[in-house]
Each structure stands twice: as C-alpha cells, then as structure tokens.
Amino acid sequence: MKPRTEDGRRSGWGFLLAFVVFAAGVIASGVLVYRNHERAYRAEVEHQLSAIADLKVRELARWRRERLGNGNIFFRNDAFSAVVRRCLEAPEDADARRELHSWVHGILQSGHYDHARLLDPQGATLFSIPPDLPPVSDAVSNRVSEVLNSDLVTLLDFYRDNQDQRPYLAVMVPVLDPRPGARPLGVLVLRVDPEKYLYPFIKRWPTPRLTAETLLVRKEGGDVVFLNELRFQTNTALRLRIPLDRPLLPAALAALGREGVIDGMDYRGVLVVAALRTVSDSPWSLVARIDATEVYAPLRARLWTTIVMVALLLFGTGAGTGLAWHRQRVRFYREQYELAEAFRASDLRYRRLFESAKDGILILDAETGAIMDVNPYLIELLGYSRETFLGKKVWELGFFKDIVANEEKFVELQSQEYVRYEDLPLETADGRRIDVEFVSNVYLVSRHKVIQCNIRDITDRVRAAAALKQSSQELQEKNVELERFLYTASHDLKSPVVTIRTFLDYLEQDIAAAQAGRIEKDMTFLRAAGDKMARLLDELLNLSRIGRIVSPPVRVPLRALVDEALAAAAGSIAARGVQTKVDDRDVTLQGDRLRLANIWQNLVENAVKFMGEQTSPCIEIGVEPRDAEMVFFVRDNGIGIDPRYHAKVFGLFEKLDPKAAGTGIGLAIVKRIVELYGGRIWLESEGVGKGTCFYFTLPKAIDNPKERERA
C-alpha cells in the first residue's frame, strides 16, 4: 500500500510540473510570436513612413525646380527685357504694357502664383498683375538689390507679408538691360501662395490616418521654424519656433540634417514615430510622422488578442490537467478505498474464522513468546479470562506446563516451525482434565514472526478411543471366555459319556460273570455319571440364560435377596449348624430379582460346602462403602482358599476339590451375573483354614435415588 501512496503524490507533482512546463512554453511562444509580429509591423510602418517622406521630398524638390524654371523663362530673356524697357521708357505705351502682361499672365495661369509684380531696383512697384496691388512686402523689397547683384533667379523662402500677415514665397528674377553698360531694369517678382498647392500637398497623406502629419521646417539661428500649418495647432506657419536643443523633437533633428526613422516626442509632447528628410537645394527639412499610439494600436490589440489566447490556452490546459489530475486522484483514492475495503473484508473473514473456530487458537510473538491474541473458544474451553492470557509469556501459564513448560520448550517451537503433539493433558480453570491435540506453526505477518498454536479438544475422541479399546478388550476377553466355555463344556460333558459307555460294558461283563459286588460298583459309577451329566446340562443352560433372558428390572431390598438365598440353602445351613449374620444397611437394589438372588444363593451354598472341619461355622453377609462404591461381601470361616487358586475358582467347571459335590459352575455363574451389572468379583483368603471372603460390586444395580430422579 505504501508505494501506491507515493505514486499518487508523485503523479500530483508530475501533473503540476507538466502544466508549468507547458504554460512556460505557451507563454514563450506567445511572446515570441508577438515580438516577431511587432518587429514586422514596425518595419512595415517605418517603410511606409519612409516611402511617404521620400515621395514628398522628391515632389518638393521638383516643385522648387519648377518654380525656378518659371523664373528662368524671364531671366536673360532679351525679348522680355525689351518689353520691360519699352514699358519703363514709355509708361503710356499700351502695346508694351499689353505685351508685358501677356508674358507674365501666362505664368500666373500655372496656378501656383497669386500675383506678379515688377519692381524697380529701389523696390518700388512698376507694374503688377493684377494692377493696383498694395506696396510690396519688406521681405521682398529688402532682397531686390541682392537679387540684382547675384544675377540669379532666386526662390525667396517663406516670409510673412506685411499686408495680410500670411505666409508666401516668391520667385525673384533680375531683369537686365542687354545693352552694354545699361543699368538693371528691375526685378520680376512672382509671389507664390502656398495655400494654392504647397500646403495641400504637404498636408496630403496617401492612407487614412488619424494622427499622420507632414511637417516642413527650416533652421533659423538656434531655432527650428515650422513652415506649414499644423494638424493639431493653428497659426503655426513661420510663427512656431522651438529651440533646436529640445531633445527628441523630430523637427529639430530634421532641421539639423538628420535623416531616417526615429522615435521621438513632437511639439505637443506626444510620442511619435517620424521619418526625417532634408529637401535638396533648399533650407527645408521634412518630417513625416504618426503618433506612436496610432502606430501601436493594432499591435496593442494584437497583444491583447495574444494574451487572451495564451490565457485561454493556459486556462484550458490548466483545467484539463487539473481534471486529469483530479480523475487520477479520484481513481487513486477509489483504488485505495477498494483495497482498504477488500482488506477489511478479508480481515473480517479471518477474524470471524478466528473467533468462531471450534479449535482453540493462540497467537504468540515468535520473538518474545508473549501471547498476542487468544480466541473465544480457547477462553471458553479452559475457563480462564482473556486477561489471563494477553501479554503473558506462554510458559508463564501454569496450565500449559505439559505443552510449553519453559522457555527452552518455546525456543523449540520457534525453531521447529511446525510442531504437532497428538495427545497432551491440559487442566482447565475448574480443575477438569482435558486431552488436547497441539499444533504450532511459525509464519510471517508483515515482517513480524508469529507462532500460531491450534489447540483442539480431543477429550471426547480420546475417551471414545479408550472406550473402544476397552470394549474391544472386553469383547476379546468374552471371546476367550466363550472359547474356553466351549472347550470346557465339551471336555466336561465328554467325561461322563466315557464313563457311562465303559461301565456299561463292564456291567455287561460283570453280569455275565455274576459278580454281584462289581455290578453294584458299576451301577454306582453309571448313576453318578448320569447325574453329573444332567446337572452339567442344567447349569450350562442356566449359565447361558444369564444376560440373555432378563426379567423386567424391579426394586428389591438387599435384605429380601439375602433372605431368599438363606432360605434356599436353609437345609444345608441347618445340617451343618452354620450361624448367619446379615447387615444389609437398608440398601435397595434394582434389577432382575432372580438373577441377583442367585449371587447370594451360590455364595452361601459355596460357603456352607467348604466349611471343612470348622466347629463353629459362621457366614457373614453385608455391604460396606469403599472408595465411593458399595462393596458387597459374603464371608465364612471355612477351609479357605490357597492364594494360588484365587483366580482359578471363577473359571467354568473349575473345582479345587475333585471330591466336592457340584460341577464347578456356581462361581462362574456368580461372576457372570456380577459382570452383567457392571461389577467385579474377587476374594480374600489368607489360605487354607483361614476362611474366605467373596467381595463384589454391582454398580448398575445400585438403586440411586438421584439417578432415578434424573432418569
């Protein structure tokens, strides 16, 4: 079970680790993808900004060349100079004026200029289209002499007009008199209104953008001057000036001649991405810029999308992993539970087995010999309390002395692993002795050695075996007796037959020889043999009847039986003058009355018969308790019996004195009857002339009131 728990814990950490690794992977790829995308997007934005800036710069340069080109039409143009001279010389010459007007008017039609005027070297307006213009702006008139001296077409950069305060540019063309030594005629000024083309062009953005803007700037001293109107601030053209040293200002960097794409902070203090360019052959620099927020807005959206997706993925994976882990835990705990349940069921089964076993079971600690458990059957069997057993060393239990007497015996159990004792005595708490079979087994229970002892009560078995043995022995004895009976019967019956047949022949011979004395003697033998045979047959029949024909048992006082016996032998008792003493102790017997009476009758007759030469013959009849049993006796003071013949007297047809009357069957009959009532018979006699006492017991005939009640 332990490794399983570790497995469970490890799998939990495994799940967590797998999830962390996976999450890290997902986040890393999310970041990587986002970074790639950001880089690509940034590159695209820069490319776009650069393209726009380049386009505008090219267009602006082209535009400037065009304007200068317009001026060059009139520069060193003799025809135009001639027309101008004619107009100066003859101001009222309408043709000349018309001709001059047509020259200039065509240029004005191009759409970039709002008016044209011709200034004299002092800056006074000589001629203008349209006519009647307000005086020329100072910015223009101040440059006249410079232009004339330079002898070049000049593009006058943004300036603010004195009259309307709006920004303008101007193309100034010196008009010279081709004639040698002649003074310059004046300067043709073509005023450019940036609102007409330049500003809209600058403002134009090829894609719809919320914060995209193009700035045109120039450096003026330590400042950068903004030349166009801004998207987020009004009235800026030529008015907004910012020091060049302001950091990260794209306009300032551009004015300083820096080119390329930068991240900066524009005039509003907002982070922007800007492409910087200078316009060739001009003081101008161009800034094309977009607010960083707009540039990165899609990126931010993309970032959020990525984060959400990563989060969703992580959540999904986490949930999946968690679910898998949970299911794994559930399965694990279910298995644990089932295991525990199975273990519990098995444990219960074995406990029931232990508790309900009809064998005594003792569980010992194999190392110490201490009793760990004892089952109820053993407690009941031996009658000692559970506490008597538990914790004790097995050899400390006194009643185990025949099984495990001491520690050495225990070591024997321990080392033998299996011990079996077939039949050992055990004493129970109430002193009963029972026979047990003892089996001990050593085995391991979770790395701990225990000895299980099974103690089986085999008292009944042992008793039955003993009873069987006894009855078989009795049967064998009976068999021997029967054989002996047959043998003696045949032998003893044969004897008179031999006598009769032989003496009949003698009788015949003696009659023929007429020997009267011999005839008398022959007849005596014949008669005696006949009598003996008749008596033998009678008594054999009598003997065979004992135990075979049984009258219903009756209760009869001992006194009555003894009286009957004495009455039957009254003749010989009186003849021999025998004195009788009876002490019946009021004992009552139960059984076949005739048979029981037969015992005393035979013994009394026997006693009278062997009184011998006793002058004061006496027979005592009585009963006495001896060792918890009633012992009956018939005692005489007759001839006694030699101790050598004590066993022989009870044999069938055994006679100690061949001359004595009787067949030698009387005591055999007595023995038979006594045995029938579960008793035994023996005699005590110190020898010849010392008298004889027959003792016998009749357990089954004892009329026990308690026994009767129980029955």
Place this chain on the structure above:
Amino acid sequence: MKGEPIVILLVEDDEAHAEIVRRNFETFRLANRLIHVTDGQAALDYLYRRNGYADPDISPRPGIVLLDLRLPKVDGLEVLKIIKTDAQLSPIPVVILTTSKAEGDMVHAYGHHANSYLVKPVDFAHFTQLMETFGYYWLAWNQYPH
C-alpha cells in the same frame, strides 16, 4: 525289566475314569504299580515328596506319569511344565491321557515336552485296547535308563 517294577503315577480327578484305568491294569496284573492322585497339586506333592508323600517306600519315584489335563487346583499343563523344567523330574516320561481332542491342548502339551498324547476313547473296547497297547509299549517295550 529287572529290579524294581515301574511305578505308574495316575493323575485323574474323575473317579470313574481312574477306576477304568485301574481295572485295565488289573487285567494286565499291573494294578499294584498304580498310584492315583486326584489333582495337580497332589501330583506335584507326590513327585517332590511333600505333604504325606515323604516316605520313598510308600511313595516311590514313578517311572511314568499318566496325566489328565483338566485338573483341580493345579492344571495338568502346569504340572507337565513343572516336571519338564525340573532336571530331576524331566527324564520321567509323561503321557497325557485326556478327553480333549483340542488342537491347542496337543500343541501346548507337546510344546511342554509331553512324551505322548492319548485321547480317552468313548467306548469300552477302544479304551481297553488303548490301555493294553499302552501297557505293552511303555511298560514292556520301552527302555528306561537306570
């Protein structure tokens, strides 16, 4: 057949049977050599010269014993056993004369070195013939050491 005639010790409890044996011996004029005792104990007493058999003149050593098996007090087989285990007595031939034809009796008797085993015939002629043959064999033909 010189010197003292052989004395025959008859151990027989049945008076009638003893009478039959005596009458047969009378016929062969051997009756004066027959000594009769009625039980095993008396036989042993005679052989060991005890209890009234002490006088060798009245109770001479028998030359042969005719022994019944069923005897009062000491059984015939017991008597046989004692005779045959006694160095002094064992040379005396012991002839069993009994009514028993039981195999067990014969086996026991010969087992205890009985010299012969005779069963009493139930009719007169055979009994007489047996006694006559016995007389010739054991008393006339059989040789004894001195």
